[in-house]
Amino acid sequence: MRFLRSESGRQALSEVGRLELSAATLVADVATARTRFGERAAVLVETVALRRRAAAKFDDAAQWLFTDEALQQATAAPVAAHRAQRLAGMAVHDLTCSIGSELVALDDSAAFVMGSDLDPVRLAMARHNVGDQVALCRADALHPVSKDAVVLADPARRSGSTRRFDPRAYQPPLGDLFAALASRDHAVKCAPGIDFAVVEDMGFRGEIEVTSLAGSVREACLWSPGLADTGVRRRATMLDTGEQVVDTDPDDCGVAPAGRWLVDPDGAVVRAGLVRHYAARHGLWQIDPDIAYLSGDRLPDGVRGFEVLEQLGYSERHLRQALSGRAVGAVEILIRGVDVDPDALRRRLRLRGDQQASVVITRIGSGAASRATAFICRPSR
Structure with missing residues (x-):
């Protein structure tokens, strides 16, 4: 990590970034990188490959640092920006900041932002990705070190290449997270396919917002009652068009044969x-x-x-x-x-x-x- 953030590391990444790294050239390109950079070639090639993949989620991924698992779960920039707008003007503590994708968006709109994570490697990556303007510390999401701030959490839903579909198997488990945040306004990012009935059985009584981008459903965000609009329990947000539909809207549509x-x-x-x-x-x-x-x-x-x-x-x-x-x-x-x-x-x-x-x-x-x-x-x- 220290090497990647150093001047020599940045130069090495720039050099490896000029390699094609396609399926047809990968073996030869890795050999070239290994000849030039020795045992550091693997992390350099992986970082360049992850940056290229990240371009689908971020506009400025060319200088970021990632792990594969962190990139898979990282929030796409437009989705993070939408959430940040809902939290505009508030003090926000991202309890599971990982590599910092949410922090970047929050820093543009929240009154105060801090991030924490248990993983020291991801914290170091967040520091590189976000810069020095956001406070970061190592802490357990189940024991928030902040007071009064709205808390944001994105519990881990992967273990290596395996996805966790049961919210009770998230890290930290969703039920434990709800218990820890019971007295705080909070927003919790979850997989879009999460079973809403299971969430409600855990005692959640706020708003579930399902968000889509580029024609694909990206996430379900659980907003505590203090952050939800009055009476709203379900919201669909379509970032492609900017349209939102909520369950307090009229639903008086008929049933009839197909028209035009x-x-x-x-x-x-x-x-x-x-x-x-x-x-x-x-x-x-x-x-x-x-x-x-x-x-x-x-x-x-x-x-x-x-x-x-x-x-x-x-x-x-x-x-x-x-x-x-x-x-x-x-x-x-x-x-x-x-x-x-x-x-x-x-x-x-x-x-x-x-x-x-x-x-x-x-x-x-x-x-x-x-x-x-x-x-x-x-x-x-």
Whole structure:
């Protein structure tokens, strides 16, 4: 670590950074680095590779220091910036600061920021990444060393290459963290697939915010009641459009056959259980009360939709005939509520043609009346 932060280390990283390090050149590039830098070659190559991967999360990753596990769990810069805005003007203590990704965002908006972590290596990386303006110390998240500040925590959800899906297996365990923070306003970052019922069984009574970025659900953040809007228990935040939907919004949408457009709501909306609220806001309706696909006569602004060209009872034979009749040779397949593998189905369809289409396959109805239905569509973009 000391070497990487030194002037000679920075020069070595710059030199290794000029290597391609692709699958085709990796063996030769590592040999080159080993000839030039000896036993330090491995950490230099790893650091350069991690910086390149980090470019998907950070705008300024070229000078950062990472570990592989820390990078995997690090918050993407736009997500961290959104959270920091919710904490603007407050004193904030990041209890699990790791390499400092949240601290950078908080430093731009919070009144006071400090970070702590048990791992001395990650603390050293945070010092390098954040600079000297943020107070850092080594401390246990279950025994906060601050007073009065809002606390932020991101319990570890990985052990090497293994993910921990049970929040009771987080490090520290989520229940222990809630107990330690019971008297403090807090925000706890969790995996987006966390079981909300388990969280509530642990006594959590605040707001669960599900956030998406670049079309992907990134996290669920648990906001204690003191940091949540009055009455809000669920929130979907879509950073791509800046839209937010909460469970106090109206949810009076109807159920009706598909109209001109089908809409597959953003994953944050679906994961937060706010499909009906989103539909009501945009004048859409459900095509089935238990399926997240929505329909409407017009598309919400900025939303990708699917213009319905044809609807048919789903079978591979009928779908193949309908697509062949439209000279479709390339097809995007969306599935919800039916046991169909889109990639395997696409191969079996053996399509030939010069047209493109999207196919939405879903189940409509319940019990004996349920039926798999396919919609051949023209995507809006």
